[in-house]
Every structure is written in C-alpha cells, then in structure tokens.
Amino acid sequence: MKPAAFEYLAPRSVEEAVALLAERGEDAKVIAGGQSLVPMMAFRLATPAALVDLNGVSELDHARVDRDTLVLGATARHRSVQELAGLRERCAMVAEAVGLIGHPPIRNRGTAGGSIAHADPAAEWPALLLALDGEVDAMGPGGRRTIAAADLFRTYFTTALAPDEILTEVRLPLPAGAVGSAFVEVAQRHGDFAVAGAGALMIVADDGSVADARLVLIGVRDTAVRSVAAETILRGASPTDPVLDDATNAIRSEIDPVSDVHGSSAYRRRVAIAVARRAVTLARDRAHAAVA
Amino acid sequence: MDVTLSVNGVSRTASVEPRITLADVLRDELGLTGTHVGCEHGVCGACTVLLDGRSVRSCLLFAVQAAGQEVTTVEGLAAADGTLHPLQKAFHDAHGLQCGFCTPGFLMAARELLDENPSPTESEVRTWLSGNLCRCTGYQNIVDAVLLAAERMRGAP
Numbered sequence: 001m002k003p004a005a006f007e008y009l010a011p012r013s014v015e016e017a018v019a020l021l022a023e024r025g026e027d028a029k030v031i032a033g034g035q036s037l038v039p040m041m042a043f044r045l046a047t048p049a050a051l052v053d054l055n056g057v058s059e060l061d062h063a064r065v066d067r068d069t070l071v072l073g074a075t076a077r078h079r080s081v082q083e084l085a086g087l088r089e090r091c092a093m094v095a096e097a098v099g100l101i102g103h104p105p106i107r108n109r110g111t112a113g114g115s116i117a118h119a120d121p122a123a124e125w126p127a128l129l130l131a132l133d134g135e136v137d138a139m140g141p142g143g144r145r146t147i148a149a150a151d152l153f154r155t156y157f158t159t160a161l162a163p164d165e166i167l168t169e170v171r172l173p174l175p176a177g178a179v180g181s182a183f184v185e186v187a188q189r190h191g192d193f194a195v196a197g198a199g200a201l202m203i204v205a206d207d208g209s210v211a212d213a214r215l216v217l218i219g220v221r222d223t224a225v226r227s228v229a230a231e232t233i234l235r236g237a238s239p240t241d242p243v244l245d246d247a248t249n250a251i252r253s254e255i256d257p258v259s260d261v262h263g264s265s266a267y268r269r270r271v272a273i274a275v276a277r278r279a280v281t282l283a284r285d286r287a288h289a290a291v292a
Numbered sequence: 293m294d295v296t297l298s299v300n301g302v303s304r305t306a307s308v309e310p311r312i313t314l315a316d317v318l319r320d321e322l323g324l325t326g327t328h329v330g331c332e333h334g335v336c337g338a339c340t341v342l343l344d345g346r347s348v349r350s351c352l353l354f355a356v357q358a359a360g361q362e363v364t365t366v367e368g369l370a371a372a373d374g375t376l377h378p379l380q381k382a383f384h385d386a387h388g389l390q391c392g393f394c395t396p397g398f399l400m401a402a403r404e405l406l407d408e409n410p411s412p413t414e415s416e417v418r419t420w421l422s423g424n425l426c427r428c429t430g431y432q433n434i435v436d437a438v439l440l441a442a443e444r445m446r447g448a449p
Contacts, residue, residue: 001332008293008310008356038313038352039333051310055357079346103423104404105340105347190422 003041007050014059014139017052017166022141024050026163031055032075033110035102036118052166060113060168065090070132070172074113078102081112091174092286093131093181093199097124100183103191116152117167119159119223122193124183125170126153127224131199131216134172140165153223175212179203180286184279185218186271188262194219195263196272200279202239204287210234215247215280220255220272227251230276239284248276295359299324300368306355314358315339315350318365326366326396330425337424340397341365347404366396369403379403379441388437390428397424402438410446414439 007024011017021028027049031037040046054060054075063076063084070091072081078101081087081094088095101107101115101124115125116136128134129149136147138161152159161167185197197218205211213234215227229250237243257268296305299322306321313332318324318341330338332351339350342364350363369377379399382388389395398421405412405420412420417438418431426434 002313002316003311005309005311008354010356034352034354034357035334035349038354041311042333042351051354053357103337104401104420105337105349105423106334108343108346109348109352190419 001042001044003038004044004047006041006048009050009052010056011052011054012056012058014057014166014168017054017057018139018141018164020050020052021166022164024052028052030117030166032114033077034114035106035110036114036120054166065174068174068176070094070170070174072112072170072172074166074168074170075111076113076170078107078110078112078115079104082107091132091179091181091201093183093201093283094128094172094174097128097183097197097199100124100185100187100191100194100197106191112170113167116170117159117161119153119157120193121156121221121223122197122219123224124197124199124218127183127197127199127216127218128172129170130224130226131201131214132172132174134170136167136171137169138162138165139168144168155222175201175203177203178205178211178287178291180283180288180290182279182282182286184275184282186275196220196257196268196275198272198276198279200276200283202234202280202283202287204239204284204291208238210237210239213247213280213283215251215276217251217255217272217276220257220268222256225254227254227276229254230280234280241281244277244280244284248273248280251276293356295355297355297358297360298362300364301362308355310354310356312355313351314341314343314353314355314363317355318350318363324365324367328393328396330393330397335425336394336397337401338394338397340400340424342400342404345404345407347401364400364403366399369399377403378445379406379438382437382441382444383434386433386437386440388429388434394424394426394428398426398434402441405438406442406445410442412438412442 029048060073181201185194230247328338330336
C-alpha cells in the first residue's frame, strides 16, 4: 500500500525540530533513516499526521570514537559506523552487530538512534547500548536529559522517551585492556531479523579470571536483555568451557521467546543458548588473544 | 511540494505530495519505469537505486527527502549510445535474469558492490545481494554474472 498523507516538516536545527514536534503534538512522528517507520506507514500501521525529518539537521550527523566512547548523532547511519577506522579492533561486538543489520541499502539509510528509539526486541542497537552500559541524550520542550540504557527500554517498541522528545545522541563506552567481544545471530537469511542473537564481552584479569562479563540477548523477550544470571556466574570465575556452559544455560530462566512462523518458543530458547555460548566463547578467546 | 533532484546527471523537478516515495516519483512523474516496485515495504530490493552513490530502497524514501541529491537508476547504467554497462552485459551473457523484474535492483546493488570492492569473492557477492529477491533464477547465474562483470571490469584476461 501507499503511506497515508502527512505534513512534511524539515527542520534545520534540534531546537526547531523540538518546537515543531511539540506544536504538532502526539500525531507527529520523528523520521531519521525511515527503514522501520516507512514500512509501517506503507502498511498503514502508522499514520502520523506530520513527519519531522531529522535528515536536514546537520548537528545530528556525526559518528566518531572520542577516547573510549563511541559517539553517534541521531542521524549517524549504520554504514557510517561500519566505516569508522579501527572499530573492529576496538570492539568486535559493535562491528559484528552492525554488519548483521539488514542489507547494504538498509545500512546506508538506517540509523543507530532510530533503531534505539524504535526499540524492536530483535534489533541490534538496543542490545549494544545495554551491553556497553551506554546512554542516550533526549531533547524535549523541557530541555536536554540523559537516559541510561538500563532505564530506556520498557517493552515491545516502547522506550522512556516522551512523545515530544527527540533522541539526539547515543554514547557507548568501549572497554579497553584485555577485552574480547563478539556478536552472533541465527537468522533465516543473512540480514533478516534474528531468530535469536547474543552479544558478549569479557575482560580477563592478570590471573586469568573474568574481571568483567556482559551478555545481552535479542529476539527472546519484549526487549533486548542482559543476562544477570550468566554474568554473575562468569564474573570472578576462570572462564573454562564448563563455566561457559553453566553461564549460558543459566539464561534459560531469563528469556521468554514467542512462537512465530520462524520458530517455536522452545526452538528459540535453544537457539538463544547456542548463540550465547558461541558469543561468550569468542569473547573469551579474543580476550585471551588480546593478552597474548 | 516541488522537488528538484538530479537523476542520472540531469536535474529534474516534480510536483509531489510528501507521501509519494522516490520510487513512485521516478516511475510515475519522471517516466523512468526501469526502477521496479515489488513489495513496497523494503523487503524485495527491486526498487534499489543509488542515492549519492550509495544503494537505497527507493520505496523507503519519500521523494521530498531526496531533494538536492544525486539519484542513479538503472537507466543511468548504460552509456549514452546504448552500450551496456559491464554488469548489464554480464547479466546478459551469464543468463543472470529470467523474467527480469528483480534485475534493475540487482544491477544497482551490484554496482555499489563493485564500486567499493572490485574483486569480491563469491561469498561476498552472495552476502551483499542477500537483500534482493529473485523468484526465477535460484541466484546462481546472478552471482556468476556479478563475478563475470567484476573480472571484466578489472580488465583480467
């Protein structure tokens, strides 16, 4: 189908965008890459009365690594992140996750900020934000506020962002030192939404034990989710294969996958544990390689 | 709204509602029907065009959003005298199409790939083109065609 009619608004600054959004009220929506919103409009699942297009707001178009933080403006494309020099060496989990987002034409247009604000439980960016304890800036009529990843995602397609707020910047701290990380998915085809996916990051201490571990899962419940159980088992332990088995089996109680045409709940549960195991194994091996 | 964009190197202006996608403007307003509209929600890849040299789904972009930018469609591939682009020639020679509906999208996606990576492996070609659907060929000849075009464009013997 064709999208329903809407008023098109093309602000040149964040201030102007916020004012337009406030003026038009809840029937107005923000568009950045449009790779989720436009399909929803084509299906008329979304029929916004007005679209506030951020693509002309040049102050939002930036992607860089600032010391130990990946900083992304609201219109930074997935592709712009892929093109950051040295990102794979700096944090393999981010590079691998971004490479798994859709297909080249989707990555050329879609944005990290849009993916986070959209909050699809199978999407990669919300998982990266959670795994790296990142934060986002939001601008509304009341001014700017910072929201931590842990406080952002509420449930399916729902975040703590107010309808009159615009996500302006995403910041992801990139751990340094003896760190390894990975992002692994199982999907029907390359670029499809994952049946289940997992991102893992591990920092090993001088004595070989796990100084820090992060495990995040996608496609297995209403939001991307950090596995507290797995991380608790891993921290301080020696990351042997049996420990990794215990840790990734522990996610079973924390996930609640739905059954759909791509797989039953039971199948998704098994896939989630399998991809978690692969991701944690890669993270461990890469952390060891970083020490060597 | 009046929208002016450069299409295949020519400045074109169309008067369109904001809700009209770039794909529909190319086809219905500018008469460039080489860009095909399949699923209209970003899954099939038939409407792939280049925007400032980068592949995009023209069904997921409103024409007003492309104002002032450079759009390249399948009509912009061949030379002015009708000489086929090496990709088009390779699709012809390697039987990289049957009904042809998906072909413009594959050509534009492959064009971006070869612009960036003149020597892709078969696996890289398959991964890159995974966002384009073909219901006839089974993809094998499409992949062969892209590899053949890459070889010819590199001037390999």
